[in-house]
Amino acid sequence: MITCPPRREERARTLAQFERHGLDVTVFLDPAPIPSPAANRSNAERAIHAAVNADSDLLLVEDDIDLASDFPLALIAARGRGPVTFWLDKPHTHPPAWERVIEGGGTQPVGFYPVRRFKGSWYGSQCLLLPLEVLRALQRAPHFGVPTGNPFDRWVREQLEGLMVALPNPVQHRSPPAVVDPNRKRRISPTYHMRRDGAWEEGNG
16 A cells, blocks of 8 residues: 555555455555655655565555455455556546446446556556556556656556456546645546446456
């Protein structure tokens, strides 16, 4: 988990949910005195270094998320699928069929789908599964460890060729006021509360 000192209460709410699911979390507390996009990326890079040193994939999470009851099943099913996000907000970044569901109702099979318009529109590192081979590639990528002013999500989408999303999202962003920009628009998943049609272990997309 990447987090910063002002988010103590949000962090505690999120950690309690991971604990209820029996999932251990390593907390990376932002050492910067003032939170910033650049500090966010630097803290995420610390988590990447730790995972690579442990020869492990990385589930990178932020401190203000809620976990659905089926999150552990989705996490297990996501392994081996490349980079996967468990949260997505903008309808136009969803697959067309899911965008229609968001707009007009209905259902689609639970599973993993490519994020649409990934390079141009995706952002949000609320809950990302990054395989070990991806982490090693990120360490070799241009400007890794070199501040550019961008937060981690803006930088990482320049490095990845694609991203899968677990739908319906098993993670919700509580979207409290941002420390850096308290006036930032509220950002939540439009699929988190949707009915699950099928099972994660069946695979899809």
